Amino acid sequence: MTKCPACLERFGPDGQRALAEHLATRAGASDSDHVRWLNQNVGRRRTDAAGILRALVPVFSVGPGGLAGWIRGRFVSKFFGAVPHPFVAALQRPARPVLLGYVVEHQHFLRQWVRSCAHITAATDDPDVIRYELDNLVTEFGGSGPDRPSHYELLLRMGEGLGLPRDRVLATPPLPATRRAIDGWEAIARNEPWVETMAAMHSLELIAHRDLVRDGATLHYFDPAILDDGTLASAARAFLREGYDADVGHSEEALALIARHATDAAAREDLQSTFLRSIDLFDDYLIARLQRANDYAA
Amino acid sequence: MRRNYTGCAICDSTWGDVWAEVEGERLFFCCGICVTQFRHLVDRIKASTGWPTVDAIEISGDRRGRRCVAAHGADRFGCFVAFNADGDVREFRPEAPPSVSR
Numbered sequence: 001m002t003k004c005p006a007c008l009e010r011f012g013p014d015g016q017r018a019l020a021e022h023l024a025t026r027a028g029a030s031d032s033d034h035v036r037w038l039n040q041n042v043g044r045r046r047t048d049a050a051g052i053l054r055a056l057v058p059v060f061s062v063g064p065g066g067l068a069g070w071i072r073g074r075f076v077s078k079f080f081g082a083v084p085h086p087f088v089a090a091l092q093r094p095a096r097p098v099l100l101g102y103v104v105e106h107q108h109f110l111r112q113w114v115r116s117c118a119h120i121t122a123a124t125d126d127p128d129v130i131r132y133e134l135d136n137l138v139t140e141f142g143g144s145g146p147d148r149p150s151h152y153e154l155l156l157r158m159g160e161g162l163g164l165p166r167d168r169v170l171a172t173p174p175l176p177a178t179r180r181a182i183d184g185w186e187a188i189a190r191n192e193p194w195v196e197t198m199a200a201m202h203s204l205e206l207i208a209h210r211d212l213v214r215d216g217a218t219l220h221y222f223d224p225a226i227l228d229d230g231t232l233a234s235a236a237r238a239f240l241r242e243g244y245d246a247d248v249g250h251s252e253e254a255l256a257l258i259a260r261h262a263t264d265a266a267a268r269e270d271l272q273s274t275f276l277r278s279i280d281l282f283d284d285y286l287i288a289r290l291q292r293a294n295d296y297a298a
Numbered sequence: 299m300r301r302n303y304t305g306c307a308i309c310d311s312t313w314g315d316v317w318a319e320v321e322g323e324r325l326f327f328c329c330g331i332c333v334t335q336f337r338h339l340v341d342r343i344k345a346s347t348g349w350p351t352v353d354a355i356e357i358s359g360d361r362r363g364r365r366c367v368a369a370h371g372a373d374r375f376g377c378f379v380a381f382n383a384d385g386d387v388r389e390f391r392p393e394a395p396p397s398v399s400r
Contacts, residue, residue: 027314083360287382288383
């Protein structure tokens with residue numbers, strides 16, 4: 001806990017007290033990112049820096065499941081808890097506007113995805129990480145010939161299948177919340193160690209991890225029955241199935257690589273803060289998909 | 299305006315230190331986004347009901363969505379509201395307010 005999980009300001013390896021004081025000061029100044037983080041992770045009742053310091057201990061405490069288990073647990077409680085994220089709720093049996101909101105905003109996310117993975121690849125010396133990222137780039141963006149189109153191509157085809165031409169999708173700028181999230185992930189890629197960028201980005205693939213029920217998820221990303229019951233257009237089915245089939249392996253392999261490289265306590269705590277920042281950005285970005293869906297609801 | 303929250307007018311948090319005037323009254327908020335949310339909520343209630351003012355508002359729920367019961371004199375109005383990251387209304391749905399127990 002030596003890096004602020006709301007703004008990523010650094011406080012050094014023994015900076016826990018400085019971090020607590022920073023959170024108290026920024027919240028006292030009514031900064032929305034810091035107030036939000038405290039509301040959601042510490043509680044809604046104001047306390048002093050000493051109280052914040054005490055409250056941070058359980059937030060960052062890694063249990064017997066190790067760092068990967070901690071990441072899965074935090075992710076599940078944020079997106080798949082008793083009140084699931086509204087986009088997850090809407091995607092269970094998605095209406096056309098929800099899928100179109102997904103298409104229009106996610107094209108921007110996937111382009112940032114490529115940049116973030118490229119930053120990791122450029123910075124690491126681990127051949128396993130390089131191979132993992134290259135495979136991920138091909139799956140998500142490059143594709144492997146006409147029989148195995150990329151996730152990005154499948155996304156655009158989903159839009160076309162729902163009546164939204166790709167040139168209109170590609171010409172639509174991101175909503176402000178999507179823009180802020182992308183800028184946040186770009187800043188992480190440029191300024192933070194590659195293993196933290198890896199945690200920030202590949203933990204997000206947990207969203208489509210179909211085995212999170214074992215970690216306490218109350219539901220899946222979408223109702224798996226929609227892949228087979230004929231309620232979805234074929235292009236939408238192909239897009240959702242690709243993530244459903246790929247993201248268990250993608251996210252689990254990434255978590256293992258992350259755990260291998262974040263071995264000392266200071267590096268692990270920094271990584272935890274970067275991950276927490278990333279899932280706040282992702283939360284807002286998923287809401288932006290719903291906001292965009294309203295454009296197609298009339 | 300009577301409210302059920304003692305902290306921030308929309309989320310009840312006691313972090314932050316923003317004071318903003320809404321309906322002629324200075325209210326406490328934890329951050330600027332909550333000010334935006336609360337003003338939008340009051341505007342939507344007034345637009346839906348035609349009331350000139352909102353006398354009272356009770357809020358429950360969390361950031362994923364809030365249920366509200368507003369009052370003007372003896373009239374009551376219920377709604378569900380959810381916001382986007384900027385504090386603008388993403389979803390607003392009138393609902394029957396819970397019946398008053400006597």
